[in-house]
Amino acid sequence: MNFVGAIKEAFYALDNPENAYWMRGYMRDQYPFIGIKKPERTLVFKSLYMQFGRTEDWYEVCSELFSLPEREFQYAAMEYMLKAKKSWDSRVPDLIDSWVNASTWWDVVDVLGPKVLGDYFLLFPDQRDWWVARWMKSPIFWHQRLCILFQLSYKSKTDLELLREVILNLNKSNEFFIQKAIGWVLRQYARTDADWVRDFVEENQLKPLSKREALKHIS
Missing domain, CATH: 1.25.10.90 (Leucine-rich Repeat Variant)
Structure with missing residues (x-):
């Protein structure tokens, strides 16, 4: 499994409709959310990055993550970009x-x-x-x-x-x-x-x- 597949599976498994409702409201209902709060999202990201993320092309991973509808994936795309600083071009x-x-x-x-x-x-x-x-x-x-x-x-x-x-x-x-x-x-x-x-x-x-x-x- 690659990083994007792993994080999609992990994030969707943490679906929390109540959190998602309040998170959408905070962002004025502009974006869909899965309902994962930042501390939990960060822990999942770090774990999966250690397993899958360090060997993949940052541009492809970031592009694919950011294109997904839920806002948590766009946050993950930016976090991945920051992790890839040594490979920036x-x-x-x-x-x-x-x-x-x-x-x-x-x-x-x-x-x-x-x-x-x-x-x-x-x-x-x-x-x-x-x-x-x-x-x-x-x-x-x-x-x-x-x-x-x-x-x-x-x-x-x-x-x-x-x-x-x-x-x-x-x-x-x-x-x-x-x-x-x-x-x-x-x-x-x-x-x-x-x-x-x-x-x-x-x-x-x-x-x-x-x-x-x-x-x-x-x-």
């Missing part, structure tokens, strides 16, 4: 580009941005600007959220000029998830340089939500 942003579409939501983008793309662009910095430019022009705002959030954990490695450019190009957006992301990335960077964030907020007229989030922990 130019297919990573291509795959993310295909996954992030108009029906995507924050639970996927907020893993793919800071946890996958953040590391990928540090490994392959020459690819960063091309993809950021592409996604900034996309009609799908989730692509822009990727551009905001991929530097979320960079701390002193943050490219402040790029961050400034991305934020100011999106600053007038009325999209909640864009405003929230701007505030989030600034709030996070304030842990590294609160003065820079304070000055940036003072110099630029951010949306109220972005400004409030950015200054949340700055006295």
